[in-house]
Amino acid sequence: MLENFLAGSQALFGDPFTIGIFVFGVLGGMLFGAIPGVSMLTLAAILLPFTANLEPAQGVMLFAVIYCTGTYGGAITAILFNIPGAPENAPTAFDGYPMTQQGKSGKAVGAAVLCSAIGGVASALVMMAATEPLAQWAIRNIGPPEIFALVFFGLAVASSVGARTVWKGWISVLLGLMIATIGQDPVGGINRYNFGFSDLAAGIAFVPAILGFFAVSEIFVQADKRTSGQFKSPKLGMSFPTIFELWAHKIAVVRSILVGFFCGILPGIGATLAAFMGYGEAVRWSRNRKEFGKGKLEGVISSETANNAATGAAIIPLLALGLPGGALTAMMVAVFQMHDLEPGPLVFYNSPDLIWVVFAAMFYANLSILVIGLLETKTILYLLKIPFPFLAPMILLLAAIGSYIGRGLVLDVVVMFAAGIIGFLLRRSGYSIPGLVLGIILGKIGEQNFAQGMQMVHYDLLEYFSRPICSILILLGILTLLSGVYKALKPSRSLSSANWTGSSAGQK
Amino acid sequence: MGKLTRSQVVEAALWFAIVAIFYAFSFGFDRPIEIYKFGATGWPRVVLFLLLLAAIGNLAYTWRHGSAAQKGRVGIADDVPATTVRSPRQLLRMGGVLATPFAFALLLKPVGFYFASPFFIAAIILLFGERRIKYILVITGFIYLLLLGLFVVLLNAPLPQGNVSPFYDYSAFILTLNSKLQQMW
Numbered sequence: 001m002l003e004n005f006l007a008g009s010q011a012l013f014g015d016p017f018t019i020g021i022f023v024f025g026v027l028g029g030m031l032f033g034a035i036p037g038v039s040m041l042t043l044a045a046i047l048l049p050f051t052a053n054l055e056p057a058q059g060v061m062l063f064a065v066i067y068c069t070g071t072y073g074g075a076i077t078a079i080l081f082n083i084p085g086a087p088e089n090a091p092t093a094f095d096g097y098p099m100t101q102q103g104k105s106g107k108a109v110g111a112a113v114l115c116s117a118i119g120g121v122a123s124a125l126v127m128m129a130a131t132e133p134l135a136q137w138a139i140r141n142i143g144p145p146e147i148f149a150l151v152f153f154g155l156a157v158a159s160s161v162g163a164r165t166v167w168k169g170w171i172s173v174l175l176g177l178m179i180a181t182i183g184q185d186p187v188g189g190i191n192r193y194n195f196g197f198s199d200l201a202a203g204i205a206f207v208p209a210i211l212g213f214f215a216v217s218e219i220f221v222q223a224d225k226r227t228s229g230q231f232k233s234p235k236l237g238m239s240f241p242t243i244f245e246l247w248a249h250k251i252a253v254v255r256s257i258l259v260g261f262f263c264g265i266l267p268g269i270g271a272t273l274a275a276f277m278g279y280g281e282a283v284r285w286s287r288n289r290k291e292f293g294k295g296k297l298e299g300v301i302s303s304e305t306a307n308n309a310a311t312g313a314a315i316i317p318l319l320a321l322g323l324p325g326g327a328l329t330a331m332m333v334a335v336f337q338m339h340d341l342e343p344g345p346l347v348f349y350n351s352p353d354l355i356w357v358v359f360a361a362m363f364y365a366n367l368s369i370l371v372i373g374l375l376e377t378k379t380i381l382y383l384l385k386i387p388f389p390f391l392a393p394m395i396l397l398l399a400a401i402g403s404y405i406g407r408g409l410v411l412d413v414v415v416m417f418a419a420g421i422i423g424f425l426l427r428r429s430g431y432s433i434p435g436l437v438l439g440i441i442l443g444k445i446g447e448q449n450f451a452q453g454m455q456m457v458h459y460d461l462l463e464y465f466s467r468p469i470c471s472i473l474i475l476l477g478i479l480t481l482l483s484g485v486y487k488a489l490k491p492s493r494s495l496s497s498a499n500w501t502g503s504s505a506g507q508k
Numbered sequence: 509m510g511k512l513t514r515s516q517v518v519e520a521a522l523w524f525a526i527v528a529i530f531y532a533f534s535f536g537f538d539r540p541i542e543i544y545k546f547g548a549t550g551w552p553r554v555v556l557f558l559l560l561l562a563a564i565g566n567l568a569y570t571w572r573h574g575s576a577a578q579k580g581r582v583g584i585a586d587d588v589p590a591t592t593v594r595s596p597r598q599l600l601r602m603g604g605v606l607a608t609p610f611a612f613a614l615l616l617k618p619v620g621f622y623f624a625s626p627f628f629i630a631a632i633i634l635l636f637g638e639r640r641i642k643y644i645l646v647i648t649g650f651i652y653l654l655l656l657g658l659f660v661v662l663l664n665a666p667l668p669q670g671n672v673s674p675f676y677d678y679s680a681f682i683l684t685l686n687s688k689l690q691q692m693w
Contacts, residue, residue, distance in 0.1 A: 046663050164577040167566035171523065174559040178530060181555065185548040188541035192548055193533055216609065223605040226637060227598045389636035390647050393629040396609055397655055401621075405665055413613040421606055429519060430577065447551045451544055459545055487578060488565065 001129055005363075008356030011057070012364070021058050022361055025065030026368045032066075033073015033085040034380060035398060040070025040086060041207055042402035044331050056339040057354040061361040063332045068311050068365040070328075071271055072116035072373065075304050076380055079108045083218045083395070087210055087441060088271035088307040090434035091279035094161065095292065095299030102295050105381055110240035111297055112304045113373030115253060119305035120366030122257050123264065123312030128359045131316050132348065138265055138317065144452035145464050147266055149473035151446035154263075154273040155439065156480040157280035161293075162432030166484040172432040176439015177446070179204055186448035199411055208403035208412040209440060212419025213433050215399045219392050220424035226388075240377075241297060249301045252282050260306035264313025270329070271310035272441055276434070278306025280480075308369075312362060318343055319355060516570050523563035527556050605635050620670025622679040626652045660686050 012018055032043040044066055051059035074085020079096030092112065099108040126134075155173050163169035182193045183203025194200040225231040256278040263274035282302035283292050292299050318329045336343045341351065348355060383391075403416040423433050457463035465471040512520075534549045534556075541547050594602070612628040629648045638644055659665040660682070669679035 046659075046665050164575075165566070165569055166578060167562055167569050170562040171559065171566060174555055174562055175526075177555045178526075178552070178559065181552040185537075185541075185551075187544045188539075188548055190537050190539060190541070190548040192537045192552065193530065195533070220605060223636060224602060227601045227605075228594060387638075389633050389638045390651075392636055393632035393648075394651050394655075396632060397625055397629065397651070400609075400613070400616075401655070401659055401665065401667065404616075404621075404668065408666060410613065410617045410668055413616060414610070417609045417613050420609070424606070430575070450551070451546070454546070455544065488569065 004352070004356045005128060005360055007353070008358075008360035009364075011353060011357045012061070012360050018058055018061075018357075021054070021062050022065060022364070025062045025361075026069050026365055026372065029066040029069030029365075030073040030369075030372065030376075033070040034076040035085075039074060039207075039211075039402065040066050041328060041331075042398075042405060043070070044328055045207075045406050048331055048334060051335050052338045056336070056341055056351070057357040059335040059339065060332055060354060061358050063328065063335055064315065064358050064362050065365040067314075067328045067332075068120050068308070068362055069369060071307050071311055072112065072120075072304070072369045075112040075116065075300075076109060079112060079300070080105060080381070080383055081218065081391075082221075083215045084434075086272075087214075087434070087437050088275045088310075089303070090214070090272075090437065091161070091275045091303040092300055092307075094279065094303075094434075095294070095296045098293070098295035099297070099300070104239075104295065106239045106377070107241045107245075107297060108300050109377050109381065110374070111246065111300050113369060113377060114241075114246060115256075115301045115305040116308040117366055117370035117373065118253060119257055119260055119308035120311055120369060121363065123261055123309040124359065124363040124366055125312075126261060127312035127315060128363070131320055134265060134316055134320075138320075141469060142266055143467075144449040144456060145467055145470045146473065148446055148449040148453050149464065149470040149477070150263070150266060150273070151442045151449065153473045153477035153480070154277055155442060155446070156477040156484075158276050158432070158435045158438040160480055160484055161276075161280065161283070162434050164430030166488045168429075168431045169435055169484070172426070172435035173439040175431075176436040176441075177443040178439075179209070179436075180440050180443020181447070186444055187451045199409070203444075204440070205403070205407060205409075205412050205415060206440070207406050208416035209419050210437055211399040211403050212416040213423040213437055215395055216417060216420025217423030217427060217433065219395055220420060221427060222388055222392065224424070224428070240374075245297060246301075249298050252298050252302050253305050255281055255285070256302045256305035257309045260309025261313045263306070264310030265316050270314050271307040272438060274310035275303045275307040276438060278302045278309075308366070312366075315358070315362070319347055319358075512571055513574075516575070520563065520567040520570070523559070523566070527560045527563065531556050601635060605632075608632060608635060616668045616670075618670055618672040619675045620679045621667040622656075622682045623670060623675045625655070656682070661689060 012022060028043050029040050033040050044063060047062065047066075051062065054062070071086065071088055074089035075092045075096070076085070078084040078089040078093035080100055082093050082097040084090040084093050096108045096112070099105060155177075159169040159173045160166065161169070163172055180203070182200055184190065184201060185192055191201050222231070259278045259281055260271070260274040263277060264271060279299060279302050282298055283289055286292065286298065288296070314329055318332060333343055336347075341347065341354075399416060400413050403412045404410065406412065423436075426436065427433060453464065454461075464474060530552065534552055538549045539547065544550075608628065608631050612624055615624050626648050629651050630644050633644050633647060659667065669683070670676045
């Protein structure tokens with residue numbers, strides 16, 4: 001492994017042009033992740049046609065680096081503006097934004113930098129050491145029933161955070177699942193809910209919906225606060241977390257690495273579910289659950305460690321099985337195909353050089369997060385000093401460009417602003433936008449794997465429980481749902497004193 | 509009506525309407541799939557049934573407890589509550605904020621990004637409460653040039669050019685300037 005890693009490093013740093021691409025990927029991923037309104041997906045969509053002119057290793061490496069650094073960059077906007085750069089940063093905003101409101105933005109961003117780097121480096125090391133055996137294990141033990149069970153568990157966790165009541169949490173997730181049914185059904189390819197519009201046959205485009213629900217709705221919320229006189233300026237906090245503060249969360253870091261890696265390695269799941277589950281597990285195991293969502297450092301640490309731990313792991317099913325784990329890894333498949341390559345087991349035998357350049361680049365990209373992140377954090381915090389009336393049009397225009405570029409359709413910009421208005425109205429009524437978005441993301445994956453799983457077990461649902469991993473995940477999901485039902489049916493003891501006054505700081 | 513307000517009744521009615529409409533439209537694709545017993549309607553109808561249950565639960569909860577949040581919920585938004593009373597002027601301004609991006613999106617096809625965006629930037633700054641004309645003009649110019657520099661000059665991203673003259677001509681002028689700039693490098 002070490003020899004291969006050194007050979008990959010030499011190939012990466014031996015050619016000035018490849019170094020240039022690496023640096024561009026690191027800075028571009030961070031920048032696009034950190035600019036509110038656009039994300040690493042926007043940058044990737046713009047760069048995709050240009051990769052045809054690059055060497056295959058350079059093209060794939062560029063996207064892998066953007067994936068690592070962009071996942072971290074999205075945390076900055078989640079913490080400072082309550083606008084997650086990507087869905088995987090949504091749980092970071094739960095505690096990160098309240099920390100900003102309390103003048104602890106430096107601590108939150110500092111923790112995100114360090115934990116993203118730790119999660120990413122740990123994931124990259126495991127990826128280098130064990131891609132082939134892990135892929136083999138996944139092939140033997142993970143099938144559609146397990147993936148469906150994980151989706152079920154993830155959605156159960158998502159429904160328990162972000163909404164004012166458990167009912168609203170479930171409605172949010174179910175609405176997301178419903179939106180995901182628009183377009184062709186994943187088994188028979190039958191058009192569903194296109195309402196006579198041919199553009200809807202491909203379903204609701206993912207990027208405009210995400211940008212609308214997260215970025216545009218946040219702008220509307222800020223406008224609403226200003227017009228109703230309830231706007232409070234965020235405080236600028238420059239102090240980083242101390243070593244002791246971070247050391248106190250070592251168990252949360254290790255737990256999130258394990259959760260993130262497990263979610264990342266499963267085909268089609270990716271970093272978003274990892275972040276939600278990392279956060280959900282932190283809440284589950286904490287002695288001070290009530291502090292979550294009100295500015296608890298552990299919330300930021302758990303979410304950011306888990307999503308970056310999933311980045312390395314998500315490359316495993318892509319390279320070993322040819323299955324992308326999310327939107328960006330799906331674009332990486334396109335890069336492979338542009339160069340007449342197919343990701344899959346044969347890549348390890350046909351293009352080992354490419355594999356190790358990518359592995360080495362991901363390792364160094366995660367280290368760069370630490371170095372550049374710590375150096376630039378204080379500069380980035382000054383974004384808070386920009387008056388929001390000047391920031392708002394920039395965010396809206398960047399979001400409009402980001403949603404247009406993907407397919408070149410003005411319809412996507414309209415969808416994005418419509419999603420922004422719907423998101424704004426839902427947030428005002430106490431529904432969970434992260435839950436809704438996770439429902440949209442996982443809806444098709446869940447349905448497809450449920451259908452394949454049912455065909456595998458000949459429509460005998462009890463067969464799911466004869467598979468250990470599947471049964472554990474389903475039981476955990478049921479337990480999460482039952483605890484929600486219990487709380488919902490015991491409302492007399494569980495009503496919050498915060499009754500629509502917004503006194504409980506938190507996120508969408 | 510217990511503790512239900514008019515907006516909560518509307519909210520509940522909206523969920524029931526969504527369930528009813530989507531259920532009715534599901535008959536439009538209710539065809540069997542040879543390899544899959546539950547067909548194309550199985551999954552959406554289960555989701556709709558669960559949505560109906562959740563909407564009933566939500567209504568019952570609101571009936572008993574109004575808009576009170578459950579204790580122990582994590583990550584609840586601190587947004588301005590829907591029940592806040594607003595003056596007509598505040599409502600008008602908020603309506604403007606919601607409508608302007610939508611109008612901008614609808615104008616992108618005929619007018620194009622290059623012509624519409626400076627007006628959009630200025631309108632949003634104005635709606636967010638800035639009244640100093642000099643500031644609005646300077647910031648509008650700055651944001652416009654920054655975005656053109658990043659996406660047009662640096663990344664060559666294709667943006668909507670419009671299809672109505674003279675807006676289309678303006679877009680063509682900007683793109684010609686860009687290609688001349690690229691040739692200078």
